[in-house]
Amino acid sequence: MSYDFDLFVIGAGSGGVRAARFAAGYGARVAVAESRYLGGTCVNVGCVPKKLLVYGAHFSEEFAQAGNFGWTLEPAKFDWPTLIRNKNREITRLNGIYRNLLINSGVTLLEGHAKMLDDHTVEIDGTRITAANILIATGGWPVIPDIPGREHAIGSNxxxxxxxxxxxxxxxxxxxxAV
Known part of the structure; x- marks a missing residue:
């Protein structure tokens, strides 16, 4: 049977992007569907933003100790919106890198929600696409359990x-x- 693609990957996080790029590198016709953001959890709502916020938080300790090492500083002032804005800018930059990695590898990038219809067919935004192989690489999503007080909670994202x-x-x- 003839398919539109050799491999269709649902999810453009680290695993999905890597699998797509490697398959394309071996000559496979590959497409990736992503409905949220390129780079997955780690880049967008995990490792990268966590590290940026933690790095930013440590400056207060450094400023407090600077006088002991001969530095004179004006009173330090912290601006949360600036930190978040710069974090968002870095994530946007990384999303672009993931996009370029896919496109430059010859992978077809489809931005939308993919739904499996059968073993070899997906639908994305009303368009049916067939593939010899379909890889589901959607990762995870935090869930707040149905408990009293959940209206006061937010997830890690x-x-x-x-x-x-x-x-x-x-x-x-x-x-x-969390840690």
Whole structure:
């Protein structure tokens, strides 16, 4: 049977992008569908923004110790919106890198929600596409359980887009981002 693609990847996170690029590098006709953002959890709402926020948080300690090493500083001032804006700019830059990696590898990038119809058919925005192989590389998504008080909670994804720095937080969980 003839298919539109040899490999169709649902999800353009680290795993999906890598699989697509490698398959295309071996001559396969490859397409990737992504409905949220390129780079997946790590780039957008995980490792990268977490590291940027943690790095930014450590400056207060450095400023406090600077006088002991001969530095005279004006009173330091922190601006949460600037940190978030710069974090967002870095993520946008990384999204562009992922886009270029796919496109430059000869992978067809389809931005939309892909739905499997059968073993060899996906639908994205009303268009049916066939593939000899379909790889589901959608990653995970945080879930807030149905418990009393859940209306006061946000998931780890939303924390990276808060408009104001919270005065207090309670972190539930012990995974990489929580810690």
């Amino acid at each position: 939303e924390v990276f887009f808060l408009e104001q720095l919270p005065k207090r937080v309670i972190v539930v969980g012990g995974g990489y981002i």
